[in-house]
Amino acid sequence: MTDVAGAGAFTVEVDQNSYLPAGASRVDAVVTVTAADAAAAPAPASEVLEVIVVDCSTSMTGSKIRAARQATMAAIAELRDGVSFAVVAGNHVAQQLFPPVGTVVANAGTRTTATRMVERLQADGGTGIGAWLTHVGGLARQHPGSIKHAIVLTDGQNGESAEYFANALNGVLGTFTCDCRGVGTDWRVDELRTIATSMLGTVDIVADPADLAADFRSIMGEAMGKSVADLALRLWTPRGATVRFVKQVAPTVEDLTDRRTEAARQSGDYPLGSWGAESRDYHLAIEVPAGGVGDEMLAGRVSIVRPGPDGAEEVLGQGLVKAIWTEDTALSTRISRGVAHYTGQAELAEAIQEGLAARKAGDEATATARLGRAVALAEASGNEGTARLLGRVVEVVDAPSGTVRLRKAVADVDEMTLDTRSTRTVRVRGDG
Amino acid sequence: MSENTSAPAAAACPRCREPVDGHRFCENCGHDLWLRRGGAARAPSGPCPGCGANGTNTPNGFGVDEAGEDYCSTCGIRRDDGTEHIEADLGQVAGVSDRGLVHAHNEDAMAVGVLAAPDGQALVAAVVCDGVSTVDAPELASRAGADAALERLLHPSGPDMSKAVEEAADAVAALVDGSHGHFRNPPSCTLVAAVVDPGPEDGVSITVGWVGDSRAYWLAAPDAAEPARLLTVDHSWATEMINSGTLDAETALADRRAHAITRWLGAGGEPHPEIVTIRPAGPGLLLLCSDGLWNYYPGAEELAEVALSTLARGGPVAVARELTTIALNAGGRDNVTVVAVPVGPWDERGTP
Ligand SMILES: [Zn+2]
Ligand SMILES: [Zn+2]
Numbered sequence: 001m002t003d004v005a006g007a008g009a010f011t012v013e014v015d016q017n018s019y020l021p022a023g024a025s026r027v028d029a030v031v032t033v034t035a036a037d038a039a040a041a042p043a044p045a046s047e048v049l050e051v052i053v054v055d056c057s058t059s060m061t062g063s064k065i066r067a068a069r070q071a072t073m074a075a076i077a078e079l080r081d082g083v084s085f086a087v088v089a090g091n092h093v094a095q096q097l098f099p100p101v102g103t104v105v106a107n108a109g110t111r112t113t114a115t116r117m118v119e120r121l122q123a124d125g126g127t128g129i130g131a132w133l134t135h136v137g138g139l140a141r142q143h144p145g146s147i148k149h150a151i152v153l154t155d156g157q158n159g160e161s162a163e164y165f166a167n168a169l170n171g172v173l174g175t176f177t178c179d180c181r182g183v184g185t186d187w188r189v190d191e192l193r194t195i196a197t198s199m200l201g202t203v204d205i206v207a208d209p210a211d212l213a214a215d216f217r218s219i220m221g222e223a224m225g226k227s228v229a230d231l232a233l234r235l236w237t238p239r240g241a242t243v244r245f246v247k248q249v250a251p252t253v254e255d256l257t258d259r260r261t262e263a264a265r266q267s268g269d270y271p272l273g274s275w276g277a278e279s280r281d282y283h284l285a286i287e288v289p290a291g292g293v294g295d296e297m298l299a300g301r302v303s304i305v306r307p308g309p310d311g312a313e314e315v316l317g318q319g320l321v322k323a324i325w326t327e328d329t330a331l332s333t334r335i336s337r338g339v340a341h342y343t344g345q346a347e348l349a350e351a352i353q354e355g356l357a358a359r360k361a362g363d364e365a366t367a368t369a370r371l372g373r374a375v376a377l378a379e380a381s382g383n384e385g386t387a388r389l390l391g392r393v394v395e396v397v398d399a400p401s402g403t404v405r406l407r408k409a410v411a412d413v414d415e416m417t418l419d420t421r422s423t424r425t426v427r428v429r430g431d432g
Numbered sequence: 433m434s435e436n437t438s439a440p441a442a443a444a445c446p447r448c449r450e451p452v453d454g455h456r457f458c459e460n461c462g463h464d465l466w467l468r469r470g471g472a473a474r475a476p477s478g479p480c481p482g483c484g485a486n487g488t489n490t491p492n493g494f495g496v497d498e499a500g501e502d503y504c505s506t507c508g509i510r511r512d513d514g515t516e517h518i519e520a521d522l523g524q525v526a527g528v529s530d531r532g533l534v535h536a537h538n539e540d541a542m543a544v545g546v547l548a549a550p551d552g553q554a555l556v557a558a559v560v561c562d563g564v565s566t567v568d569a570p571e572l573a574s575r576a577g578a579d580a581a582l583e584r585l586l587h588p589s590g591p592d593m594s595k596a597v598e599e600a601a602d603a604v605a606a607l608v609d610g611s612h613g614h615f616r617n618p619p620s621c622t623l624v625a626a627v628v629d630p631g632p633e634d635g636v637s638i639t640v641g642w643v644g645d646s647r648a649y650w651l652a653a654p655d656a657a658e659p660a661r662l663l664t665v666d667h668s669w670a671t672e673m674i675n676s677g678t679l680d681a682e683t684a685l686a687d688r689r690a691h692a693i694t695r696w697l698g699a700g701g702e703p704h705p706e707i708v709t710i711r712p713a714g715p716g717l718l719l720l721c722s723d724g725l726w727n728y729y730p731g732a733e734e735l736a737e738v739a740l741s742t743l744a745r746g747g748p749v750a751v752a753r754e755l756t757t758i759a760l761n762a763g764g765r766d767n768v769t770v771v772a773v774p775v776g777p778w779d780e781r782g783t784p
Binding site: 239240289291295296297298299324326 | 482483503504505506507508509510533534536537765
């Protein structure tokens with residue numbers, strides 16, 4: 001049995017100031033969801049599906065296709081015995097490289113055969129990422145209940161029409177999680193970010209093809225550690241309430257607000273994908289009907305829900321978001337550290353993306369202002385990784401005040417790396 | 433209130449209606465015939481006060497949610513859990529416990545009881561507990577502690593203060609057994625308990641036991657034979673610093689830790705009580721209270737002035753109400769609990 005131990009398998013901690021001044025109606029909370037030890041053990045191999053999709057378009061010719069072969073072989077070596085897998089070569093269509101059709105169970109023999117097939121991989125044709133995703137979706141549907149994960153590697157821009165791609169992406173939503181890697185600097189950050197966000201995965205740049213194997217190995221290691229598939233965050237709110245937003249804020253910022261599907265009465269589900277030995281933070285903002293002074297209201301109940309067999313559901317953990325109206329300003333003016341911190345981290349990601357867009361559009365004033373703001377936010381929150389990346393795009397005159405100058409010459413790789421990693425957050429200082 | 437009381441011999445057990453024979457417990461059903469107790473909250477019922485959702489058969493009375501929490505499943509309003517304002521009036525002892533004006537919950541608790549054999553003088557016991565507000569579910573600790581201590585003080589084997597505090601500490605410690613969920617910071621509370629024994633041979637004796645900073649006062653007229661005074665010594669940081677001579681009063685009270693308690697019932701606490709017994713030389717009033725009252729009115733003389741004039745007009749329940757009201761009028765920043773026990777020939781001075 002793969003059953004994590006039901007309620008209590010996940011801890012749901014709520015960081016908020018539940019005290020509101022009279023008349024106030026907005027409730028903010030940061031919810032930390034962590035798998036308890038028992039729930040964090042990897043799922044049985046028989047319930048895991050891995051698909052590796054390697055871009056084999058003409059532009060991959062040369063060092064890139066060699067690096068892609070190495071990376072794919074490294075990933076194959078990481079597959080646990082018993083896991084179902086497939087390797088797909090992608091150009092304008094998706095071609096199944098191994099096994100010829102469907103999926104195969106990993107063992108020493110199948111890993112060797114797959115590796116041999118990958119060695120022969122050649123670059124030829126266009127780039128049709130929508131077609132790749134549709135193909136992986138077909139494989140995933142043959143493994144209901146499993147943890148389904150794909151790695152997609154590409155070096156270029158998608159050649160499909162925007163409409164075709166959007167339909168393809170829409171058609172596979174929720175069928176698997178997908179980590180995207182862009183190799184080199186000829187791909188588009190927004191394209192891969194759209195896929196990763198929709199498919200609840202990560203996106204990153206691998207500027208040097210030589211680093212690809214190590215990266216694939218680590219993605220696969222992480223994927224092999226997942227223990228539960230298809231979790232959802234269920235949010236109950238009181239009658240008359242409006243959910244302003246539900247955002248994942250750690251390890252990266254992902255807005256889940258529009259991903260809601262209606263669930264039980266006064267409740268909606270937000271997809272979380274699969275989960276391993278990890279912890280993620282979510283920022284919720286809820287507008288509730290204001291109560292009277294002295295009233296206490298349950299402004300939201302967060303449940304971590306896993307779909308069970310035959311439509312049954314299991315609640316794995318629960319946390320409460322409260323609102324208490326008071327005239328005591330000492331209570332109502334307290335600021336939750338988590339809420340303040342992640343409000344800043346979300347703004348940091350936005351400032352970077354807007355600043356880079358303005359820079360591209362030649363609007364130097366806006367670019368300087370937004371990237372300067374980003375420098376100040378990164379400095380204040382201790383987000384050193386992002387601060388370092390910002391330093392390659394702007395010259396920092398004074399970090400705390402966000403005084404910067406745009407650098408004249410910026411390497412594409414630096415700009416793309418900053419853009420790709422703009423959503424990475426750090427946790428509140430002093431927390432583990 | 434007037435009742436037609438029949439002769440004890442003809443009395444029937446109020447629970448099973450069988451005749452009783454002068455023993456404390458009903459021979460038929462085991463009901464305690466001598467004991468009256470009060471102070472617990474009464475569970476609310478009826479439709480949700482927030483949205484009018486109809487009652488259900490949940491343990492919480494009305495449409496609370498499936499998770500068993502005290503919130504309406506439709507509008508989210510926390511139901512009145514019955515502790516916002518509690519009054520107990522057993523005649524010889526009365527108490528009021530109030531949420532106050534600032535706190536969302538009443539984390540104080542009280543338990544009062546009278547044990548009266550048909551032909552004897554009543555033994556009165558009272559307990560006040562104040563939940564430590566920085567832990568999880570402090571109200572569980574204060575209710576469990578108050579109930580357990582009262583139970584032991586009115587035990588058939590006779591009142592035993594140190595055992596009562598010990599059993600209260602055990603009851604609070606037992607809250608972490610998992611049946612109340614998992615606590616990061618397990619519940620804890622203070623306790624002050626008193627038993628007033630009429631002592632037919634050597635006069636009335638009052639035994640007070642305490643852990644933490646909830647207080648007992650002896651209140652009497654300015655020229656009384658037994659002068660008004662504070663009977664307890666707070667187990668608080670400032671008091672210990674002052675009493676040990678480490679700091680002068682001004683420095684100690686100005687410290688951030690001044691009001692931190694140094695003994696409590698519950699996890700990580702030192703539950704060892706201090707116990708004093710007095711045999712008052714004249715009439716007066718025993719007052720138990722949480723810091724929600726004494727933070728505003730710490731002086732015994734001040735409290736006596738208000739309490740004794742009120743006692744003369746309305747008995748102990750009027751005293752508890754009046755002192756609670758003045759604490760609320762002074763700001764009500766904390767939960768307020770006040771229990772009053774008149775001692776001595778108070779009823780010969782014209783009060784009911
Ligand atoms: Zn009976
Ligand atoms: Zn309601």
